[in-house]
Amino acid sequence: MEEEDNTVGAPAGPERDVSADGALGGGPYSNTSASTAGSVIVGDCSVVIDANLTSTVTPLEPQARPHPVRRDRAEPLNRPHRQLQGRAAELAELGEAVRAAQDSGGIVQLVGPAGVGKSTLMRHAARLLAPGPDGALFLSAARREVADLAQEMFEACYEVEDYAPAGRDLRRLMARVRMTVYIDEADLTTEQVAELADMAPQATFVFASRDRLPGDVDVVEVPGLSREMALDLLVAWGLRRPQHQGKLVEAHDLCTPMLGRPLLLLRAAGLARIESSDEPTVPRPTDAEAILQRLFDRLDTEQQNVLRLLATLDAELSPSHVGTLCGISDPIGVCADLTDLGLVQAEERGYRIASDALDEAQRRNRPFPAEQLCDHFSRWATLPTITPTQVVWHGAALERAMQLAQEQGVPHVAVSLARAVSPQLARSLRLGVWIRVVDEGRRAAWQADDERAKAYFTHEKGIQHLLTGRHVTATAHLAEAAELWQQLGDTDAADATRESMTAIRSPSGTAAGVSVLPGAADAAGAGAATAASAGIGCAPWMLIAILSALFSTTLVYTTHNDEPRKGAQQTYVEEIGEARQRLFSGQLIYTDPHSMGLVAGAQPRRFQVAIRGAWRQAKPGEEQAPVKAGAQIGVKLHCSGNVRCTPLSSERQNVLSRSDKATWTWALSARDAGKASVALTVTAYLGDGNTVLVEKPPQMLSLDVAAAPSDNSWYSWITDLWRWMSNAITTLGGIAVSLSAIAAAVVMLVRRRLPPADVADNGTPQPPRGIRRRLRVPPVRQTRPRPVHPRRQHTEVRTSQPNQRAAAHREPRE
The missing domain is CATH 1.10.8 (Helicase, Ruva Protein; domain 3)
Known part of the structure; x- marks a missing residue:
C-alpha cells in the first residue's frame, strides 16, 4: 500500500494526459490497438496464445531466440510529487547510504510505520539522488511476485518485445547492469530479497518496508515528524x-x-x-x-459510492473504471477530493483506498455486486483496443473480483472473467499474475461444474508449469486436460494439448529450458508425452513409439543408477515450488506489546496473533504486518528473561484462502519489572507435514513490565487502615487463644502434681479445698456409758460410720 506523502499542497494523482486504461483522458475502452491473439517467447519456448482456443507451446532452436539490445539507461517511471517538507535530514541520510552501497555493494532499507511517508521519500529519492551508471528504477512490490519484478527490471534495461528470458539467461543479461532499483512496499522474505538481488548482482537495491530485514543491510529509519x-x-x-x-x-x-x-x-x-x-x-x-x-460522516453520495467500490476491490483502479462502475461524470475530481482527505491514495495509474480506512468503509457499505464487476471487466478486457499491459495493471482488482464472485455464489461470472483476461495476462509476460488468475479460474470452474472451463484452465495450468520448468507436473496437468477434452468430444483441443506435451523435450533431446540430462521422472514424463501425442491408434508405428518411450525410461533408470531417486527428488522440488506459488500475501495482526500493561507479579495478560487472508484496518492496541498465507501456518512465541508465555491455542492452523482467519493466544506474565522481549515466528508448511515452505524472519517485540502500582488516594488509605486493623485483631485473637491454651495446660499440670489430702488424727476427714464449705460432717452422737457387755462392741462400729461416709464423699474428688 502506498503511503500518503508529506508534500506541500495536495498529493498529486495520475496525470490527465496519461492513459492508464484508456481512461484518464477518455472512456474506459479507448486506447491503442491490440489483439488478444499473439505469440511470446518464454525461455526456450515459443507460446502461441489464442483467446478462443488454448495456448500451445513449441521448443525453440538456440539460433531462433531473440537478441535483446541494451538501453542507454533506465529511467524511474513514477508519478511526480511536489517539494518535500520536513524530510531533508532523512533524504540526506538515505543519499549517503545509497552512495555507499553503490560504491561497495550492499542493500539499503528504508524502515518506518504505515503512513509515515516512506513511499513519498522513495519516489523523491529515485528522482533526486544520483542514479547508478545505468540509471535508476522505481518499482512497487505490492502483490507482485519476484519473477514479475525481475521482468520489469529486464524490460527497463533492454529493448525487446514479447520476450521473457529464463533464469540463467536473465542472470547473464543482468550480470553487468549497474543501476539503482528503488522497490516500495517490499514486504518480502529474506529468500525473496536474496533471489531478487541475485538477478542483478551489480545493481544497488533500496527496499522500503515496515519491518527490518535480517543480515547485512544498511537501515535508514523514517520517524514521525516533530x-x-x-x-x-x-x-x-x-x-x-x-x-x-x-x-x-x-x-x-x-x-x-x-x-x-x-x-x-x-x-x-x-x-x-x-x-x-x-x-x-x-x-x-x-x-x-x-x-x-467524522470524515466518513461528512462524505456525499458520490464519494461514498467511490469508497464502496475501492473498498470492495482493495486494489488500484483507474479513474475510468471508477466512473463507469459508480456512474459519475468526473471520477478524477471525486478521487482527488478523497485523496485530499487522506481516505484514498494516488498510485501510479489510478487510486486505491487507504489501508487504515478499508475496515471503516467495509463496515459502512455492502460489497459491490460481483456480477456487475465481472461483467464490466470481461467486456473491457476483450476489446481490441486494450493492451496486455493495461490488463496486468489491474491484475489485483481482477483477482479480487473473481474471488468475490465465488463468495457470492456466482462462480460462472468468475469463469467468464478468467477466460477473458487470461490470454492478455499471458501476453504481458507477468507470469505471477497470470498464474494467480488461472488458479482462481480453475477453482471457479469446479465450483460452477463447468466441464469446458475445467479442461481449459487445467491445460493452461500445465502450460504454466512447463514454462516455469516443472515438467513432471506439467505432464500430469496436460494429460488430464487432454482426457477432459476427449470426454467432451473436442478432438481438436485434445490434439493441441498433446502437441504441447511434446515441448517438454526439445529436438536436441534435453528438456526445454533445462541444460542438464533429465532424471527418470522427466524421462517417464517424456515417454507419456510421446505416447499421448501419438494417440492410441492401430498403426504399428504408434505401438513402436510407445515401446520406444518405455525403453528410454528403462535405459535412464539403468544408466543413472547412481541417482536412483533423482526423479522422486525432482517431483518433491516441483511440489514445493507449486505450493509456494499458491501462497499469497495475507495480514499478520498481533497485540501491541506496549498496550498490554504487563505488571510484575500481577495476573497474566493475553497476547493474540491473527493471520487473515484479506486485509483489514488494525484496531487500537494492534500492530500489523504482511505475511505469506495459503497453507498450514504455525505461529510460535518465544519468551526469555523474566517473561513467561503459556500457549492457549494450537500451534498450527490452516489459512488456505483469502476468506480464512486463524487466531493464536498466549498468556503472558512477568516476575520482575523492567525491559523484556519476545520473538514471534510465523511458518508456512507443506500440507500437514514438517516441510517448511517459507518462514517469516523472527519479529522481535519489546515489552515494558511495570512495577506493582501504589495507590495514595483517601479511599485507598481507609482501605489499607481497615485491612491493617482487621489483620491486627485477627493476630491478637490468635495470640489470646494461644495464651489461654498455655494457661490451661499449666493448671492441669499443677493439679496433677498436688499430694492427696491427709485424714485428721481424730478420724475426721478433711474435705477437699474446693468444696470444704459445702461438705458438712454429720455430728457424732454421744451415748451414755453402760456396763460392759459382749454386745457393746457394736458401738464402735456405729461411731465410725460417719467417717466412712466422709471418705466416700472424698474419693470421687480425688
Missing part, C-alpha cells in the same frame, strides 16, 4: 496557524496522537476544511479514529 514540522505541514495544506498561545498549545497537542504521520495529519487538515465555515484552523485535539469516522 510537532513544529507537523504544524508547518498543516499550514502548508491550507490551515491557518493559531495566533493565540492556548490555540497553539492545542495544535501541538493535536500532533501528539497523530504520531507525526503525514497521512493522519492530512485527515485532520481535511476535517478542519470541511467543518470550518470561515478560514479553517487546526482542529481541537482528538484521536485518529474519531477523525476518520
Whole structure:
C-alpha cells in the first residue's frame, strides 16, 4: 500500500494526459490497438496464445531466440510529487547510504510505520539522488511476485518485445547492469530479497518496508515528524496557524496522537476544511479514529459510492473504471477530493483506498455486486483496443473480483472473467499474475461444474508449469486436460494439448529450458508425452513409439543408477515450488506489546496473533504486518528473561484462502519489572507435514513490565487502615487463644502434681479445698456409758460410720 506523502499542497494523482486504461483522458475502452491473439517467447519456448482456443507451446532452436539490445539507461517511471517538507535530514541520510552501497555493494532499507511517508521519500529519492551508471528504477512490490519484478527490471534495461528470458539467461543479461532499483512496499522474505538481488548482482537495491530485514543491510529509519514540522505541514495544506498561545498549545497537542504521520495529519487538515465555515484552523485535539469516522460522516453520495467500490476491490483502479462502475461524470475530481482527505491514495495509474480506512468503509457499505464487476471487466478486457499491459495493471482488482464472485455464489461470472483476461495476462509476460488468475479460474470452474472451463484452465495450468520448468507436473496437468477434452468430444483441443506435451523435450533431446540430462521422472514424463501425442491408434508405428518411450525410461533408470531417486527428488522440488506459488500475501495482526500493561507479579495478560487472508484496518492496541498465507501456518512465541508465555491455542492452523482467519493466544506474565522481549515466528508448511515452505524472519517485540502500582488516594488509605486493623485483631485473637491454651495446660499440670489430702488424727476427714464449705460432717452422737457387755462392741462400729461416709464423699474428688 502506498503511503500518503508529506508534500506541500495536495498529493498529486495520475496525470490527465496519461492513459492508464484508456481512461484518464477518455472512456474506459479507448486506447491503442491490440489483439488478444499473439505469440511470446518464454525461455526456450515459443507460446502461441489464442483467446478462443488454448495456448500451445513449441521448443525453440538456440539460433531462433531473440537478441535483446541494451538501453542507454533506465529511467524511474513514477508519478511526480511536489517539494518535500520536513524530510531533508532523512533524504540526506538515505543519499549517503545509497552512495555507499553503490560504491561497495550492499542493500539499503528504508524502515518506518504505515503512513509515515516512506513511499513519498522513495519516489523523491529515485528522482533526486544520483542514479547508478545505468540509471535508476522505481518499482512497487505490492502483490507482485519476484519473477514479475525481475521482468520489469529486464524490460527497463533492454529493448525487446514479447520476450521473457529464463533464469540463467536473465542472470547473464543482468550480470553487468549497474543501476539503482528503488522497490516500495517490499514486504518480502529474506529468500525473496536474496533471489531478487541475485538477478542483478551489480545493481544497488533500496527496499522500503515496515519491518527490518535480517543480515547485512544498511537501515535508514523514517520517524514521525516533530510537532513544529507537523504544524508547518498543516499550514502548508491550507490551515491557518493559531495566533493565540492556548490555540497553539492545542495544535501541538493535536500532533501528539497523530504520531507525526503525514497521512493522519492530512485527515485532520481535511476535517478542519470541511467543518470550518470561515478560514479553517487546526482542529481541537482528538484521536485518529474519531477523525476518520467524522470524515466518513461528512462524505456525499458520490464519494461514498467511490469508497464502496475501492473498498470492495482493495486494489488500484483507474479513474475510468471508477466512473463507469459508480456512474459519475468526473471520477478524477471525486478521487482527488478523497485523496485530499487522506481516505484514498494516488498510485501510479489510478487510486486505491487507504489501508487504515478499508475496515471503516467495509463496515459502512455492502460489497459491490460481483456480477456487475465481472461483467464490466470481461467486456473491457476483450476489446481490441486494450493492451496486455493495461490488463496486468489491474491484475489485483481482477483477482479480487473473481474471488468475490465465488463468495457470492456466482462462480460462472468468475469463469467468464478468467477466460477473458487470461490470454492478455499471458501476453504481458507477468507470469505471477497470470498464474494467480488461472488458479482462481480453475477453482471457479469446479465450483460452477463447468466441464469446458475445467479442461481449459487445467491445460493452461500445465502450460504454466512447463514454462516455469516443472515438467513432471506439467505432464500430469496436460494429460488430464487432454482426457477432459476427449470426454467432451473436442478432438481438436485434445490434439493441441498433446502437441504441447511434446515441448517438454526439445529436438536436441534435453528438456526445454533445462541444460542438464533429465532424471527418470522427466524421462517417464517424456515417454507419456510421446505416447499421448501419438494417440492410441492401430498403426504399428504408434505401438513402436510407445515401446520406444518405455525403453528410454528403462535405459535412464539403468544408466543413472547412481541417482536412483533423482526423479522422486525432482517431483518433491516441483511440489514445493507449486505450493509456494499458491501462497499469497495475507495480514499478520498481533497485540501491541506496549498496550498490554504487563505488571510484575500481577495476573497474566493475553497476547493474540491473527493471520487473515484479506486485509483489514488494525484496531487500537494492534500492530500489523504482511505475511505469506495459503497453507498450514504455525505461529510460535518465544519468551526469555523474566517473561513467561503459556500457549492457549494450537500451534498450527490452516489459512488456505483469502476468506480464512486463524487466531493464536498466549498468556503472558512477568516476575520482575523492567525491559523484556519476545520473538514471534510465523511458518508456512507443506500440507500437514514438517516441510517448511517459507518462514517469516523472527519479529522481535519489546515489552515494558511495570512495577506493582501504589495507590495514595483517601479511599485507598481507609482501605489499607481497615485491612491493617482487621489483620491486627485477627493476630491478637490468635495470640489470646494461644495464651489461654498455655494457661490451661499449666493448671492441669499443677493439679496433677498436688499430694492427696491427709485424714485428721481424730478420724475426721478433711474435705477437699474446693468444696470444704459445702461438705458438712454429720455430728457424732454421744451415748451414755453402760456396763460392759459382749454386745457393746457394736458401738464402735456405729461411731465410725460417719467417717466412712466422709471418705466416700472424698474419693470421687480425688
